[in-house]
Amino acid sequence: MKNSKLVTRIGTLLSAGLLAGSLAAPAMAEEKVSFSLAWTIYVGWMPWQYAEDSGIMKKWADKYDIEVDIVQVNDYIESINQYTAGQFDGVVATSMDGLSIPAASGVDSTALIVGDYSDGNDGLVSKDAASIKDLEGETVHLVELSVSHYLLVRALDSVGLEERDINVVNISDADLVSAFQTDDVRHVATWNPLLSEIESFPGATKLFDSSQIPGHIKDLALVKTETLQDNPALGKALVGAWYEVMDILKSDTEEGRKARAQLGQASGTDLAGYEAQLAATHMFWEPADAVTFINSKQAREAMDSVRQFSFDKGLLGQGAQSPDFVGIEFPDGGVMGDKGNIKFRFNDSFMKMAADGSL
Secondary structure (H helix, E strand, O other), X not given: OOOHHHHHHHHXXXXXXXXXXXXXXXOXXXXXXXXXXXXXXOOOOOHHHHHHHHOHHHXXXXXXXXEXXXXXXXXXXXXXXXXXXXXXXXXXXXXXXXXXXXXXXXXXXXXXXXXXXXXXXXXEEEOOOOOHHHHOOOEEEEOOOOHHHHHHHHHHHOOOOOHHHOEEEXXXXXXXXXXXXXXXXXXXXXXXXXXXXXXXXXXXXXXXXXXXXXXXXXXXXXXXXXXXXXXXXXXXXXXXXXXXXXXXXXXXXXXXXXXXXXXXXXOOOOHHHHHHHHHOEEEOOOHHXXXXXXXXXXXXXXXXXXXXXXXXXXXXXXXXXXXXXXXXXXXXXXXXXXXXXXXXXXXXXXXXXXXXXXX
């Protein structure tokens, strides 16, 4: 379906790809002392604000004689576009968006931290359908080409339907809640905190959520591969700060409750609201758990499903003749896709350092 959102997204991807072509040229190793990481509001990424506000990020950066600026960007896709264009050294993103925007545009990126996967934070809600099968011939509103779109396709697949059996209408996430209050919008797919608001509407029924596709919507901290290779101190500082914050947020202590309440308020809710979102998120509180997950068969199968969707939707670019266009490297050195075009990597070495207490 053609609309301004889709055209804008494709135009952005193409322009990012042209820019990335110049960025991909051979470059001399560059040691740096100042870095930046872009983040946007979402339950699994709010810990970066706490790392910044509490001074934990600065403490770890000082340990390695570097500076790390944690920068909030209001628009999620724009933050990834800016990272792709070279304005940030790192960004938080889902695995699908990390693959379909920077990696597909030629920017070699490394997943330094596997923070969590959505375990109910993304869902499909209806005013009047009692089951997914009831959506046949209906119209679903969502942010097109997003993880909500991916979730919808997986939901339809679970009952033998395909996207062509329904109508998909693109809508901005900023307009989604208000649109659901109108008679014209009957079914939507979205993520928290919007999902919680929509579910609370009288008569609303959640038909499907991300807990039914565990591990598919992964939240990552990405950094440019070359930057990480030239500056391993960046990886150590980011991972060290992240897991110190994890220790605080997971704790049933006054400090932990205050931290969760602070992040709840910062994300537009409160302590109870933020804890409810955490309950729908499979957080990898311990680095060892993240390492185990990203080396699992489950993680590989989920990534294969994501790349197939990305190819089907044209998100891997005009030059992609198959889902294998972009090579995806896993921690054991195994590659899914083109070994000659590896642009997306999962690196567990820094998380292992955190697990071993060797940072």
